[in-house]
Amino acid sequence: MSTKYKRGSFQLMKSMNRSTILNMIREEGPISRADIAKETKLTPPTVSNIVKELISTQFVVETTQGMSKGGRKPTLLEINAEQFFTIGVDVGTTQMKFVITNLFGEIREFTTLEIPPYPAHEDILSIMKQGIHHLIKTNKESFDKFLGIGVGMHGIVDPEEGRSLFAPAFQLNDIPIKEVLESEFDMIVKVENDARAMTLGEYWFGHGNDADNMLGVNVGNGIGAGLMVKGRLFHGEHNLAGEIGHITIDLSGPKCTCGNYGCLQTLAAGPAIAERAKKELKAGRASLIHDLVDGDFEKVDGCMVYEAATQQDAFSIELLNQTGRYLGIGLTNLIHTINPKRMIIGGGVSGAGRFLMDGIEETIQSRGLTDKAKETSIVLSKLGEHASAIGACVLVLEEFFIRQD
Numbered sequence: 001m002s003t004k005y006k007r008g009s010f011q012l013m014k015s016m017n018r019s020t021i022l023n024m025i026r027e028e029g030p031i032s033r034a035d036i037a038k039e040t041k042l043t044p045p046t047v048s049n050i051v052k053e054l055i056s057t058q059f060v061v062e063t064t065q066g067m068s069k070g071g072r073k074p075t076l077l078e079i080n081a082e083q084f085f086t087i088g089v090d091v092g093t094t095q096m097k098f099v100i101t102n103l104f105g106e107i108r109e110f111t112t113l114e115i116p117p118y119p120a121h122e123d124i125l126s127i128m129k130q131g132i133h134h135l136i137k138t139n140k141e142s143f144d145k146f147l148g149i150g151v152g153m154h155g156i157v158d159p160e161e162g163r164s165l166f167a168p169a170f171q172l173n174d175i176p177i178k179e180v181l182e183s184e185f186d187m188i189v190k191v192e193n194d195a196r197a198m199t200l201g202e203y204w205f206g207h208g209n210d211a212d213n214m215l216g217v218n219v220g221n222g223i224g225a226g227l228m229v230k231g232r233l234f235h236g237e238h239n240l241a242g243e244i245g246h247i248t249i250d251l252s253g254p255k256c257t258c259g260n261y262g263c264l265q266t267l268a269a270g271p272a273i274a275e276r277a278k279k280e281l282k283a284g285r286a287s288l289i290h291d292l293v294d295g296d297f298e299k300v301d302g303c304m305v306y307e308a309a310t311q312q313d314a315f316s317i318e319l320l321n322q323t324g325r326y327l328g329i330g331l332t333n334l335i336h337t338i339n340p341k342r343m344i345i346g347g348g349v350s351g352a353g354r355f356l357m358d359g360i361e362e363t364i365q366s367r368g369l370t371d372k373a374k375e376t377s378i379v380l381s382k383l384g385e386h387a388s389a390i391g392a393c394v395l396v397l398e399e400f401f402i403r404q405d
């Protein structure tokens with residue numbers, strides 16, 4: 001079924017100079033035409049022509065709010081942030097999150113839909129369509145202000161084809177996300193792994209903006225990482241780069257969904273936290289969690305452990321600290337492999353971040369190879385629970401702001 005929305009005549013700006021200037025205005029605006037010419041080494045007439053075009057497409061507006069150096073206030077340029085919008089979708093293991101953001105990645109609308117257990121291909125695609133239709137209809141902006149749709153999907157994703165190759169939580173292969181959403185909504189659709197989307201979001205609008213070499217680590221029901229190398233996401237030969245949840249941490253550890261034993265995510269992801277808590281509570285450990293679940297240990301989940309920790313429950317604090325130490329071992333391996341400037345921890349478990357950080361930092365301090373390795377900055381996500389959805393929006397913004405070559 002095709003869309004009933006009416007598209008504006010929107011032109012993709014693939015010219016290298018246009019996207020360079022647009023991105024400079026985004027990063028450094030308000031900025032004058034003269035400063036753009038100086039920094040890009042383009043001639044003033046070239047800059048003038050391109051800026052004229054950017055103003056006519058309404059991506060950029062003139063402002064006089066800049067510093068006055070005596071006399072006439074200079075006319076500066078800035079991004080017309082509320083003129084265009086993108087739609088971001090984060091497909092987790094039990095929920096899909098949907099956001100509409102402006103050109104600065106600021107959320108204007110959001111909604112969340114549940115994913116039923118054991119979904120089929122059609123279920124995933126139909127929930128996706130439903131959420132996007134809902135946001136577009138409830139939003140006051142006209143349809144031609146939407147630049148495109150970005151999707152961050154857990155598991156292995158082929159970003160070129162826009163397909164989910166393998167979604168482990170659903171045990172589904174080969175979901176043609178881009179193809180289906182493009183025909184439904186008639187706009188640009190970009191698909192990426194959720195941890196990579198999160199990393200991209202932090203790089204543009206969060207804590208990664210001064211770090212061209214960095215990692216985003218998504219800790220939720222599983223663990224995945226996005227690797228940013230020289231300002232570009234790194235995918236590896238077969239889109240497997242960043243599957244750090246399956247780094248072996250303990251040869252005799254718990255069995256993982258992948259079939260191996262002692263993978264990082266069997267020790268440090270949300271379900272692993274819940275499992276360890278259940279085991280120890282059953283063995284008689286004292287904890288506030290007893291009251292929270294009214295004696296029914298099957299109700300214990302990761303959030304509960306966090307909740308108890310915030311109420312100073314010693315058992316939960318120690319358990320999260322131990323989780324932080326496991327994560328720290330995984331992150332130390334990554335420091336020694338990638339040597340990033342910064343690592344950003346996001347995802348569901350990062351809500352318990354302050355209880356994880358001590359364990360993480362302590363482990364990196366004791367295991368880092370050199371002083372520089374030990375100094376690697378580790379921070380919690382700035383964009384929080386919507387980081388992957390906002391990052392999915394950036395997948396679309398990249399098409400406009402970053403030179404495509």
Ligand SMILES: [Zn+2]
Nearest residue numbers: 246256258263
């Ligand atoms: Zn595994």
